[in-house]
Amino acid sequence: MRISIALLMVLLYSAPLPAQPKVVTLRTGGANSLIGGFQDLNHTYVSLADLAQGLGLKTFELSSTKKLSVYSDSGSLLFTPANNFVVVSTAGETKVLQMPIPTLLANGKMYLAAEYAADYFSRIINGTLEFDEEKSEFVYSPPISGLPAITGVRVQAKANGAVIEIGMESLPKAYEASITSTGLGGQPDMLYVTLMPASADVEKLDSLPATDVFSQIVAIQNPNSVQLSFRLKQKYVSKQVFVDSTTNSVIVALYSSADVQKIFSEELRKKLENEKKNWRLDVIVIDPGHGGKDPGTIGVHGTEEKNVALAIGLDLRSDLRRVLPKVKVVMTRDKDVFVPLDERGQIANEAGGKLFISLHCNSMPHKPNPMHGIETYFLRPGKTGDAIRIAAQENAAIKYENDYEKKYKTYDADNMILTTMAHSAYVKYSESLAGLIEDVVSSVASVTDNGVSQAGFYVLIGASMPAVLVETGYLSNVREERYLRSKKGQRAIAKGIADAIVKFKAEYEKNFTQD
Ligand SMILES: [Zn+2]
Structure with missing residues (x-):
């Protein structure tokens, strides 16, 4: 009897595919992401790579052993397929922890029971991740304090472009911006700005009114970072992003293809028409x-x-x-x-x-x-x-x-x-x-x-x-x-x-x- 139970366990845990495909929602307070997984009798298994991506973490997979590393700013996790051990590195300290049940490899992806995934990921992110079994969803809660908040977004339209100023409580360690052009008729160009570490009142940012420069902002709170997506009203050919340490703001300068010299000469000429006599x-x-x-x-x-x-x-x-x-x-x-x-x-x-x-x-x-x-x-x-x-x-x-x-x-x-x-x-x-x-x-x-x-x-x-x-x-x-x-x-x-x-x-x- 003992042996047969043990055998059953082994069979269960090494089963190539748990019975039911399952998709789990990850709620971060911003846009939700969907995590692929499977459901068996006891557990909901989730794709570790999907979960990492949803949390804005980087992953690296060793192609020979299929081991998967997940990185955050503050640490990393190393999972091995069909293995009970996870290597957790934080603040220069590396521990090997034994998980109650092993990981599964299916269709080339590694899966782990959601409640344990939540536990181990929480060790390397700012804030906490919990798995709600009943609703079958992950809920990310940012730390109560610690992440510098976005205090506001200001916009100035210029003759040859625009300046977007993102005010913050303190400057983020990392920031980047990219412009994407869909090239499709009617689709607006997008500006994406990522700030890290940062936190945002997502609802407040999402409800900011349209400006001369963008029609809408969508803010996404990731565990450590905030991504702002701006729907741009016109095309910009290049951008620069930098910080102003006196005002604690991240500044994105967008440049249009406008003939600056012509515009300015025209403006100056117009201005001077009025005072031409003088x-x-x-x-x-x-x-x-x-x-x-x-x-x-x-x-x-x-x-x-x-x-x-x-x-x-x-x-x-x-x-x-x-x-x-x-x-x-x-x-x-x-x-x-x-x-x-x-x-x-x-x-x-x-x-x-x-x-x-x-x-x-x-x-x-x-x-x-x-x-x-x-x-x-x-x-x-x-x-x-x-x-x-x-x-x-x-x-x-x-x-x-x-x-x-x-x-x-x-x-x-x-x-x-x-x-x-x-x-x-x-x-x-x-x-x-x-x-x-x-x-x-x-x-x-x-x-x-x-x-x-x-x-x-x-x-x-x-x-x-x-x-x-x-x-x-x-x-x-x-x-x-x-x-x-x-x-x-x-x-x-x-x-x-x-x-x-x-x-x-x-x-x-x-x-x-x-x-
Ligand atoms: Zn001199």
Whole structure:
């Protein structure tokens, strides 16, 4: 008798297919998933891979042994087919636990009795998983606290795209976004954003009203993560996702294929139509870089960048007053004083500036160095090589400011993209002024034209007007240092910039004041 019961048990547990196919629901508080399984006399067996997927966990199956690993952020489970043991790893600790009944392998998938599956999965997820035998469903309960909640979703439509800002209690460790295009007529494109760890009030998010950017949000709470699906109202060709640590938000920038320059020019033109009578390039702001306690870069023979920048700036002011007597010229500094980078933009805005020219001298990391010539920059996030090096060099001036870490926190490389989005209206004009400065200065002064580049300079962000930064030459080059510290060199460069501005003004006003 004993033997026959044991035999029966063995037969039962090693039976290739339990009698009844069965589908079990997994409730996570968001969208439910369906878990494949079977029902026998005593147990509901569920597919371990299905359950892992439903919980948003990763799996790996060893093809030779059919062993299945399930991974979460906090641990892993290793199941072996037709085996009573499960290997549970959490927080660097690995235990081999004996399960009351073994796993089953059927149709190439591994199954385990649902109540035990719930128990072992609960060990590696945040929150708990329970199996309700009566309703034949899994119920996931998130932990009472611990997962940073989503506090809100804000949207801004831009001329060339959109920005979706997902506010959180604290920043998630991981985030990703993808756009899918169904390519089918009438089907909207979708944006999927996954945040982890995160929790969400799913009902509240699902009931958010439609915006200019999306018609609906669907939120899914997984054990550790939240997935947000946005039904987009239009097509976007690319996206960027990053976090803003000052506001604890995850920001998704969506870019449409719109011709940004055209849109912005149109907008600017429209805006200016109203004030056409008043519109003139009538205020020019000169910004001599550095000053006071911030000497800027130091030349081979000790020339300080701040002094060269100020001398050229003052010469440029005299030239502009002479050649454009009706134009007001404003200096961000006209003596050797320290002015924080953001204040420079404020001075320019408050003065009603229509053009912002920041003056600097370049330097190579090792001096003396043969590198020489003039470079002119306009604002765009720096991506490569020299542009990054020079932006870093000039942006380093913030270290002379109190609280600079807090103040400039939002200006990290990614965030700069957003900020420069707002600047796009001026990009075309900044670029054309930069080109003119390169051409004209290199033709009237003894400096080589190294061309126009784009980089993320803090000082240019604050000025709401066409803005350029001129690296007038290299103090790390012995010959150029001598030229830059000479009155002759400073005058020649200032004259070149003034001439370029005169040309620019003529073109600029023609664009906006023709009837
Ligand atoms: Zn500088």
